[in-house]
Amino acid sequence: MSETRQTLYGVLGEFDSAKTLIAAAKKVREAGYECFDAFAPYPVPGLSEACGLELGLKGWKHNLVPQIALLGGLCGGLGGFFFQYWVNVIDYPLNIAGRPLNSWPAFIPVTFELTVLGASTFAVLGMLALNKLPQPHCPLFNVPSFKRATNDGFFLCIEATDKKFDLASATKFLQSINAKAVTEVRDED
Amino acid sequence: MSERPVDSPEIPRLPRVLEPGHNYATVTDKISSIVLTRPVSLGWLAGFSICFIIVMVLLGSISWLIIKGVGIWGINIPVGWGFAIVNFVWWIGIGHAGTLISAILFLLNQQWRTSINRFAEAMTLFAVANAAIFPGIHVGRPWMAFYMFPYPSTMGLWPQFRSPLIWDVFAVSTYATVSALFWFVGLIPDLATLRDRSTNKATQIIYGMLAMGWRGSARHWHRYQSAYLLLAGLATPLVLSVHTVVSFDFAVGIVPGWHTTIFPPYFVAGAIYSGFAMVLTIAIPLRKAYGLEDFITMRHLENMAKVMLATGLIVAYGYFMEFFLALYSGNKFDVFLVQQRLHGPYSGYYFALILCNILVPQLLWIQKVRTYVPALFVMSLVINLGMWLERFVIVVISLTRDFVPGAWGRYQATFWDYSTFIGTMGLFVALLFLFVRALPAISIAEMRELVAHTSEEHE
Numbered sequence: 001m002s003e004t005r006q007t008l009y010g011v012l013g014e015f016d017s018a019k020t021l022i023a024a025a026k027k028v029r030e031a032g033y034e035c036f037d038a039f040a041p042y043p044v045p046g047l048s049e050a051c052g053l054e055l056g057l058k059g060w061k062h063n064l065v066p067q068i069a070l071l072g073g074l075c076g077g078l079g080g081f082f083f084q085y086w087v088n089v090i091d092y093p094l095n096i097a098g099r100p101l102n103s104w105p106a107f108i109p110v111t112f113e114l115t116v117l118g119a120s121t122f123a124v125l126g127m128l129a130l131n132k133l134p135q136p137h138c139p140l141f142n143v144p145s146f147k148r149a150t151n152d153g154f155f156l157c158i159e160a161t162d163k164k165f166d167l168a169s170a171t172k173f174l175q176s177i178n179a180k181a182v183t184e185v186r187d188e189d
Numbered sequence: 190m191s192e193r194p195v196d197s198p199e200i201p202r203l204p205r206v207l208e209p210g211h212n213y214a215t216v217t218d219k220i221s222s223i224v225l226t227r228p229v230s231l232g233w234l235a236g237f238s239i240c241f242i243i244v245m246v247l248l249g250s251i252s253w254l255i256i257k258g259v260g261i262w263g264i265n266i267p268v269g270w271g272f273a274i275v276n277f278v279w280w281i282g283i284g285h286a287g288t289l290i291s292a293i294l295f296l297l298n299q300q301w302r303t304s305i306n307r308f309a310e311a312m313t314l315f316a317v318a319n320a321a322i323f324p325g326i327h328v329g330r331p332w333m334a335f336y337m338f339p340y341p342s343t344m345g346l347w348p349q350f351r352s353p354l355i356w357d358v359f360a361v362s363t364y365a366t367v368s369a370l371f372w373f374v375g376l377i378p379d380l381a382t383l384r385d386r387s388t389n390k391a392t393q394i395i396y397g398m399l400a401m402g403w404r405g406s407a408r409h410w411h412r413y414q415s416a417y418l419l420l421a422g423l424a425t426p427l428v429l430s431v432h433t434v435v436s437f438d439f440a441v442g443i444v445p446g447w448h449t450t451i452f453p454p455y456f457v458a459g460a461i462y463s464g465f466a467m468v469l470t471i472a473i474p475l476r477k478a479y480g481l482e483d484f485i486t487m488r489h490l491e492n493m494a495k496v497m498l499a500t501g502l503i504v505a506y507g508y509f510m511e512f513f514l515a516l517y518s519g520n521k522f523d524v525f526l527v528q529q530r531l532h533g534p535y536s537g538y539y540f541a542l543i544l545c546n547i548l549v550p551q552l553l554w555i556q557k558v559r560t561y562v563p564a565l566f567v568m569s570l571v572i573n574l575g576m577w578l579e580r581f582v583i584v585v586i587s588l589t590r591d592f593v594p595g596a597w598g599r600y601q602a603t604f605w606d607y608s609t610f611i612g613t614m615g616l617f618v619a620l621l622f623l624f625v626r627a628l629p630a631i632s633i634a635e636m637r638e639l640v641a642h643t644s645e646e647h648e
Contacts, residue, residue: 018641025407038407041213041382042637048411065415069423087339087347096351109356109434113363116427120367120420124374127416131409134401141404147385149405150378152213152637 006186009139010036010159011170012146013179018044020178021154025050027177028158033170035162039146039155068126069119076118081111139187157185206301207639208483216636217382220629223479225387229626232478237622243615250609251326259329261605268588268600273327275580276610278435279463280320281361282456282576284368285428286464287313291371292424295417300642301492303635304484308475308624309468310372315620316467317365319613324357326609353437360434367427371420374413377403378634432460439583445522446530446587449514455507462500462546463576465493469569471621473562475630484631491559497572498553504579505547522592529590530582534599539582545575 015021018040025038029052038051084107088094093101128134140146140157149155156179158170167184174182211219254261264271287309294302325334337358339348348355380400387393403409436456439447469490476485515523530539549571552558559565585600624630 039405040407040410041217041405042378042634042641043410043414044407044641047407051407053411063412063415065412066419069416069419083339084350088350092345092347094349096349099351103351106351109353109430109437110350110359112430113356113359113427113434116423116430117363117366120370120423123416123419123423124370127374127412128401130412131406133403133409134398136397136402138402138404146404150382150385150403151217 006188008160008167009185009187010157010165011167011174012140012143012155012157012183012185013174013177014145014148014181014183015154015156015179018047018154021156022046022050024156024174024177024179028156028173031173032164033158033162035159035165037157037159039140039149039153039157041148041150041152041154044154064130065123065127069123072122072126073115073119075122077111077115079118080114081107084110139185142187143183143185145181145183205486206303206488207636207643208486209643211483211640212644213637213640216640217386217633219481220484220631220633220636221383221386224383224626224629225392233622233626237619240615240619240622243612244619246608247612247616250605250612251322253605254326254609255331259327261603262609263600263602263606265598265600267591267596267598268585270327270584270588271600272602272606272610273323274438275577275584276613277320277323277327278456278580278584279577280316280323280613281364281435282432282460282463283467283573284313284316284320284364284464285432285457285460286468287311287316288364288368288371288424288428289461289464290468291375292421292428295421296425300639301489303639304481304631305468305472305489305493306635307372307375307628307632308471308621308630310368310375311621311624311628311630312464312467312471313368314365314372315617315624316464317361317368318620319617321361321365322613353434353441356434357438360431364427364431367420367424371424374417374420375632375635376628377401377413378405379629379632381405382633383629429457432457444587444591445520445526446511446515446583449511451507451510451514455504455510458500458503458507459576459579462497462504463573465497465500466569466572466576469493469497469565470573473566473569475625479625479630481631484636487560490562490565491556494553494559494565494568497568498550501546501550501553501572508543508547526587526590530586533586533590535582535586535589538578539586542575542578542582545571546579549575 013024015024021038021040022044025036025047028036029050034052036051038047040047081104085102085104088103088107089101095101096103099106140149145153146155147153156174158165158174160167171182171184262271262273264273287306290302290309291306295306325331328334328337337348337355348358377400380396381403384393384396384400387396433453433456436452440449440452442448472485472490472493476482512527515527518524530536550568552564553568558568589598589600591597
């Protein structure tokens with residue numbers, strides 16, 4: 001390991017429970033850190049607010065999932081309707097039982113289905129893209145105890161990219177807010 | 190998610206949705222161990238082998254169909270639809286309960302859905318896959334089934350968008366896609382759990398790739414939850430639209446017994462009815478085999494029984510209205526069709542349908558029946574049979590008795606009809622066998638949420 005150059009990613013603290021994690025996130029934010037993230041094995045109510053959701057801190061202003069889904073729904077719906085219109089009225093007019101070429105009520109079921117399809121795929125792909133997933137490797141995976149983040153562990157990581165970041169002071173700070181264990185997170189270059 | 194208590198002291202009679210004594214780690218451990226550490230049991234192997242043989246029967250039947258054509262089935266004029274469409278509607282209906290549980294009960298904050306939604310969604314996917322087989326091979330030349338999709342062909346032709354059959358193509362393919370997305374999004378945190386808990390390099394890589402680097406970040410959870418809520422909101426009207434469109438395949442036609450406006454709601458209710466019956470058919474052996482009685486409690490079984498009772502009554506109302514509207518309309522073809530249902534050559538099917546779908550399920554009013562597991566299991570099988578009979582009655586009786594006596598006929602299913610149908614059941618169960626071994630059958634992340642919720646109340 002000594003041969004490879006390692007960069008510091010941040011400092012990871014482990015907490016007892018969801019409650020202490022929320023309290024810690026608030027304190028970290030109050031201490032002026034901006035680049036930090038909390039990790040929990042289930043969506044903890046109130047955790048995103050504690051991390052500064054309402055303040056629009058770094059990374060938070062990008063919850064555009066509903067807007068993306070709306071865009072997908074509009075694309076699917078309008079695209080679906082006008083595609084059928086183009087097919088039945090312009091490209092290949094087909095007389096079915098003397099009905100008007102633009103029989104719009106008959107186009108509604110497909111329009112509806114494509115609206116739902118567009119909105120759903122955009123919502124999922126948008127969520128993944130905003131979360132920067134798939135991300136095969138994250139330096140946090142180098143910390144053995146971090147495996148418990150998907151089981152029963154609650155973690156908070158102050159990232160090295162933060163302007164205020166300093167290894168010693170961040171470690172001390174996490175210890176002072178009741179982190180059970182504090183680990184440096186390093187990544188191989 | 191909900192602010193309401195899981196089992197509040199005011200209603201002590203209600204059994205719990207999660208038995209006491211569980212914490213995050215035990216929930217994770219118990220559910221993930223089914224996939225990661227439990228050795229393959231003889232029962233699983235035997236069950237899977239039998240289903241695999243039946244899948245081979247399905248493949249054999251489809252191969253024979255491709256070699257010989259649809260003439261190997263009992264279909265002919267006037268009954269051109271036969272088993273293929275009966276089975277298609279039956280399977281797609283079964284899928285509806287999965288979406289109902291995962292989407293509608295989610296929006297309604299019903300916490301009891303948590304431990305049954307994952308495998309109910311898997312059931313939806315497998316049922317839709319089976320459903321899609323039938324119209325695909327029923328078109329006669331299955332290798333040309335892609336003509337149903339609009340693509341810029343060299344012939345310059347497009348599908349006829351004013352036909353309910355094309356609506357169906359879009360409804361079913363959208364339904365399959367959205368159900369798969371919903372299922373996969375729900376699985377992401379659990380796949381990460383499996384990645385982190387497995388000790389074997391190969392499974393770590395496979396689950397790791399599927400989990401896509403999920404690590405439970407608060408930012409990720411935040412967007413994840415809004416995407417999940419949106420999917421639930423979108424899947425709710427979708428599931429109602431799918432069986433509505435399926436019913437349009439019939440209702441837009443002018444055949445007596447099909448041309449009625451009650452079809453959409455009554456088809457949707459029937460779909461949910463049969464779907465809940467299938468969820469019970471799967472849940473009861475599953476909880477027994479893997480010792481999941483703590484997670485799939487009597488509360489779940491009883492609630493599902495109640496949903497079956499309610500939807501069964503809607504279906505009964507549908508039957509009654511069909512009857513009433515035919516008589517009230519005074520249309521002689523509709524009146525004649527009602528007489529044919531009661532006295533015609535297929536009246537046995539009609540009375541069996543009334544017995545299975547209306548009379549027997551009335552036993553669910555009795556609490557002892559709702560909480561007696563073997564009775565529920567038998568009931569779920571009876572309802573599945575009844576719902577299949579319903580589609581048979583709709584398709585076959587109407588087609589054999591339309592306007593002109595010269596056009597009347599009879600329908601008799603052949604060996605290949607039965608072998609294909611039984612084959613799809615084998616495929617369905619075989620996929621479920623693989624599913625319980627490869628993926629967590631209960632959502633671990635949502636169970637942890639439930640644990641967090643119940644422990645808050647005890648404090």
